[in-house]
Amino acid sequence: MSTVPPPFSGPPGGVPRLELTGITKRYPSVVANDGVNLRVRPGEIHAVLGENGAGKSTLMKIIYGAVQADAGQIQWNGREVVIANPSEARRLGIGMVFQHFSLFETLTVVENIALALDEPFDLKALAARVKEVSTRYGLPLDPGRLVYSLSVGERQRVEIVRCLLQEPRLLILDEPTSVLTPQAVQKLFETLRRLASEGVSILYISHKLHEIQSLCHGATVMRGGKVTGTATPARETPASLARMMIGRELPVCEIPAYTGEAVPVLTVKGLSHTPDDPFGTSLKDISLEVHRGEIVGIAGISGNGQAELLATLSGESTGPAGTVSLAGQPIGHLDAGKRRKCGLTFVPEERLGRGAVPPMSLADNATLTAHAQGLVKKGFLRPKAAWAFAKTCIERFDVRCGGPGAAARSLSGGNLQKFIVGREIMQNPIAMVVAQPTWGVDVGAAAFLRQTLIDLSRTGVAILVVSEELEELFEICDRIAVLAEGRLSEAVPKADTNAEKIGMQMSGLFRNTDATEAAHAAA
Amino acid sequence: MPLLEPRPAPSAPMRLLSPLIAIGLTLLVGSLLFMSLGKDPLEAFRVFFIQPLSSGNGWSELMVKAGPLILIAQGLAIGFRARIYNIGAEGQLIMGALAGGGVAVALDGVDAWWVLPLMVVAGAIGGALWGAVPALLKTRFNAEETLTTLMLAYVATFTLSYMVNGPWRDPEGMNFPQSIMFGDPALFAPWFEGMRVNASILIAAAASAAFWVFTSRSFLAYQLTVGGLAPAAARYAGFSAKGTVWVSLILSGLTAGIAGVGEVAGPVGQLNLNISPGYGFAAIIVAYLGRLNAIGIVLAGLLMALLYLGGEAAQVALQLPAAITGLFQGMLLFFLLGSDVFVDYRLRPRPKPVFA
Numbered sequence: 115m116s117t118v119p120p121p122f123s124g125p126p127g128g129v130p131r132l133e134l135t136g137i138t139k140r141y142p143s144v145v146a147n148d149g150v151n152l153r154v155r156p157g158e159i160h161a162v163l164g165e166n167g168a169g170k171s172t173l174m175k176i177i178y179g180a181v182q183a184d185a186g187q188i189q190w191n192g193r194e195v196v197i198a199n200p201s202e203a204r205r206l207g208i209g210m211v212f213q214h215f216s217l218f219e220t221l222t223v224v225e226n227i228a229l230a231l232d233e234p235f236d237l238k239a240l241a242a243r244v245k246e247v248s249t250r251y252g253l254p255l256d257p258g259r260l261v262y263s264l265s266v267g268e269r270q271r272v273e274i275v276r277c278l279l280q281e282p283r284l285l286i287l288d289e290p291t292s293v294l295t296p297q298a299v300q301k302l303f304e305t306l307r308r309l310a311s312e313g314v315s316i317l318y319i320s321h322k323l324h325e326i327q328s329l330c331h332g333a334t335v336m337r338g339g340k341v342t343g344t345a346t347p348a349r350e351t352p353a354s355l356a357r358m359m360i361g362r363e364l365p366v367c368e369i370p371a372y373t374g375e376a377v378p379v380l381t382v383k384g385l386s387h388t389p390d391d392p393f394g395t396s397l398k399d400i401s402l403e404v405h406r407g408e409i410v411g412i413a414g415i416s417g418n419g420q421a422e423l424l425a426t427l428s429g430e431s432t433g434p435a436g437t438v439s440l441a442g443q444p445i446g447h448l449d450a451g452k453r454r455k456c457g458l459t460f461v462p463e464e465r466l467g468r469g470a471v472p473p474m475s476l477a478d479n480a481t482l483t484a485h486a487q488g489l490v491k492k493g494f495l496r497p498k499a500a501w502a503f504a505k506t507c508i509e510r511f512d513v514r515c516g517g518p519g520a521a522a523r524s525l526s527g528g529n530l531q532k533f534i535v536g537r538e539i540m541q542n543p544i545a546m547v548v549a550q551p552t553w554g555v556d557v558g559a560a561a562f563l564r565q566t567l568i569d570l571s572r573t574g575v576a577i578l579v580v581s582e583e584l585e586e587l588f589e590i591c592d593r594i595a596v597l598a599e600g601r602l603s604e605a606v607p608k609a610d611t612n613a614e615k616i617g618m619q620m621s622g623l624f625r626n627t628d629a630t631e632a633a634h635a636a637a
Numbered sequence: 638m639p640l641l642e643p644r645p646a647p648s649a650p651m652r653l654l655s656p657l658i659a660i661g662l663t664l665l666v667g668s669l670l671f672m673s674l675g676k677d678p679l680e681a682f683r684v685f686f687i688q689p690l691s692s693g694n695g696w697s698e699l700m701v702k703a704g705p706l707i708l709i710a711q712g713l714a715i716g717f718r719a720r721i722y723n724i725g726a727e728g729q730l731i732m733g734a735l736a737g738g739g740v741a742v743a744l745d746g747v748d749a750w751w752v753l754p755l756m757v758v759a760g761a762i763g764g765a766l767w768g769a770v771p772a773l774l775k776t777r778f779n780a781e782e783t784l785t786t787l788m789l790a791y792v793a794t795f796t797l798s799y800m801v802n803g804p805w806r807d808p809e810g811m812n813f814p815q816s817i818m819f820g821d822p823a824l825f826a827p828w829f830e831g832m833r834v835n836a837s838i839l840i841a842a843a844a845s846a847a848f849w850v851f852t853s854r855s856f857l858a859y860q861l862t863v864g865g866l867a868p869a870a871a872r873y874a875g876f877s878a879k880g881t882v883w884v885s886l887i888l889s890g891l892t893a894g895i896a897g898v899g900e901v902a903g904p905v906g907q908l909n910l911n912i913s914p915g916y917g918f919a920a921i922i923v924a925y926l927g928r929l930n931a932i933g934i935v936l937a938g939l940l941m942a943l944l945y946l947g948g949e950a951a952q953v954a955l956q957l958p959a960a961i962t963g964l965f966q967g968m969l970l971f972f973l974l975g976s977d978v979f980v981d982y983r984l985r986p987r988p989k990p991v992f993a
Contacts, residue, residue, distance in 0.1 A: 428873065429875060430872050430873060449875045449877070450872065450873055450874065450875035451874060451875020451876065452875065453875070454875060460873070462873055464869065467867045467869050467870060468867070468869040468870050468873050469870070469873065470870065471863055471866050471867045471870045472866070472867065473866060474863075474866070478859075481856075481859060482863065482870060482873075482874045483873075483874050485856065490856045493855055493856050493857065494854050494855055494856065495854055495855065495856055495859055
């Protein structure tokens with residue numbers, strides 16, 4: 115992780131590959147880009163750094179032709195261009211790998227790639243090219259494999275190879291490492307460095323400071339739609355980059371020790387479960403104990419049984435009574451409402467549509483799960499009580515919104531998450547399960563949420579956190595387990611493990627498939 | 638082709654105005670229709686909308702028709718809020734009428750105050766049971782309720798036909814497919830001499846008040862609404878999805894069943910093949926026209942009743958075909974759905990590809 119990129123050796127005075135001047139994009143309620151300047155030289159890996167909502171995605175969409183700027187100029191290799199749509203961007207030599215993949219699971223790798231091509235193709239010749247390109251850049255892929263059988267990292271390779279086939283001169287990657295193990299991240303970085311050495315410019319969007327420091331030659335930092343600075347990441351510190359990104363110091367969590375007795379509260383024993391979804395992941399013999407006063411983290415990449423495990427814990431899917439118990443009482447057969455009555459609350463990954471009803475007010479959304487807190491009496495709603503509950507929640511958990519009457523969908527991701535977490539905490543649980551607590555949340559709100567969870571656990575609540583962000587787990591958890599291919603490793607104290615070991619466990623179970631696939635690709 | 642894209646924030650006032658826009662467009666197209674038929678539109682509208690209300694009897698008839706429409710629509714709206722689409726209220730109405738009518742046939746000659754209440758209860762149970770069948774099919778076999786409720790409506794029609802052609806046929810009815818005329822104890826007594834309006838509209842009024850309280854205040858209705866707006870949130874909260882199906886279909890069956898009794902124990906006075914002029918289907922339009930809101934449904938029910946009356950008047954006064962009522966109902970629903978689309982979506986011209 116600590117390898118520092120070699121200083122950029124491109125011609126300093128040369129014509130930039132891409133130069134944006136005064137790019138402005140207004141939406142009805144927000145100015146997404148406000149006079150943005152950006153310059154990328156040939157062969158440069160350039161980071162675009164910023165929090166959620168800083169305007170990075172809009173800017174990339176403008177470069178890729180998916181969105182038109184209201185004002186400003188785009189110069190490509192020194193010539194002014196208008197990029198009307200993505201196919202024109204591809205024709206210029208701009209490729210983009212999106213954060214969320216758009217692959218058809220029931221088609222093969224080469225069929226998926228063929229679908230995205232603008233020109234006519236011959237599947238056989240294309241398969242050969244796919245194999246050639248993927249080997250050249252160290253991205254082993256079997257063109258004949260069906261996509262549903264690929265791991266998330268392999269799917270990302272399909273997307274990258276798809277771009278590389280068009281021989282781009284500028285490659286845009288949007289948060290590419292959020293789905294990768296630490297080892298896979300290193301492999302991806304090697305590929306990107308290799309591309310850069312061949313003269314391909316790379317725009318790398320991320321909010322992970324250490325990645326940018328180890329990979330990128332230059333960086334443009336955005337905040338609130340504006341450029342707040344440019345930097346050479348290798349010469350900065352994470353703290354100085356964070357200051358540019360969020361405008362103040364990076365908040366740090368305080369972690370007091372738990373002094374009470376460590377009694378098991380949430381217990382999972384021999385849980386196996388086959389989901390209804392044919393592309394879901396079966397859970398295999400999962401056992402886990404979360405004690406009073408501790409936070410246990412489950413690391414792993416989504417799609418390895420996370421959704422299935424969370425649903426069986428929350429009660430959204432039920433099973434044999436004894437597989438899940440709460441304070442010694444079997445609850446595996448109970449639905450989510452009954453488990454909540456026993457003292458188990460849950461914060462789901464999807465906030466809108468699952469954790470909250472989008473068009474309903476916060477007061478009405480309080481009633482969704484907190485109805486037992488006096489918000490319903492004899493079968494009738496008590497709107498005043500719900501309003502008061504939502505108001506308390508808003509004040510106590512610093513939810514920035516238009517008040518209890520604001521519709522859930524009008525809140526930003528971070529504020530809605532604070533409301534949902536607050537609502538679940540205000541039900542005085544003895545155990546709480548939280549999925550992706552800070553996913554898509556800005557740095558300030560994320561720090562608040564983490565501290566809130568730590569403080570809650572120290573009052574004697576057992577907390578289980580499922581997250582893809584390894585750093586987050588290391589920051590707030592007492593013990594960490596890994597979920598891979600539906601199997602859960604033993605939870606070990608975080609002092610006894612590290613990112614390297616966790617990464618091995620995340621990918622360890624994939625190793626066999628990777629080996630056979632490499633053999634395929636070499637054949 | 639322009640693109641239809643979702644509006645970032647659909648306007649709440651427009652959602653309420655949308656039924657009025659639909660009514661306006663219906664009237665506009667209606668006048669074009671009258672003109673093309675060679676009728677003076679103004680005269681036609683006078684016949685359609687003013688004339689029926691120019692007499693006491695007209696108001697009485699308005700109530701007679703609005704009663705069942707409102708009653709059924711109140712029940713349907715509960716399910717529609719939960720996205721449970723019962724479109725077979727007509728069948729539940731018929732089964733309610735059969736159950737209530739069966740009581741009247743069996744107790745013919747019994748002169749007691751409880752005959753009529755017993756019929757109402759029997760009708761409610763009959764309609765509710767007929768609604769429970771698709772609920773069972775949905776919860777047990779995941780059978781789509783839009784199909785099963787509609788198919789069961791046909792089954793109900795044929796059951797009615799069998800009963801009035803067979804076991805319950807009036808022995809002195811000249812072989813017409815109809816039951817005996819019910820006795821006074823089995824009928825809602827008309828309030829005024831020569832008019833048909835009777836106490837059954839009080840049931841619709843009471844039901845409207847009850848549904849207003851139910852939808853705006855009860856936790857059960859809240860759960861149904863959540864189930865309709867965000868099924869994943871309902872599951873997350875632990876609200877029973879199956880419970881939603883049962884409550885929705887049984888409640889709407891129940892109100893349709895009572896409406897069926899109101900017909901056979903009111904204007905019709907017996908069981909025959911013409912106990913409903915499609916109230917069960919028209920009530921679907923009423924529910925949506927009233928924005929699934931208890932008060933809105935009362936207003937929409939009155940309007941729909943007026944369309945029935947106006948259609949009859951137009952047949953008599955303007956020699957227009959009977960299909961005119963259905964045509965107006967259809968236009969109203971069409972324009973309402975169309976207006977609703979533009980509340981939630983807007984047209985955006987497709988961007989032209991520009992080559993550098």
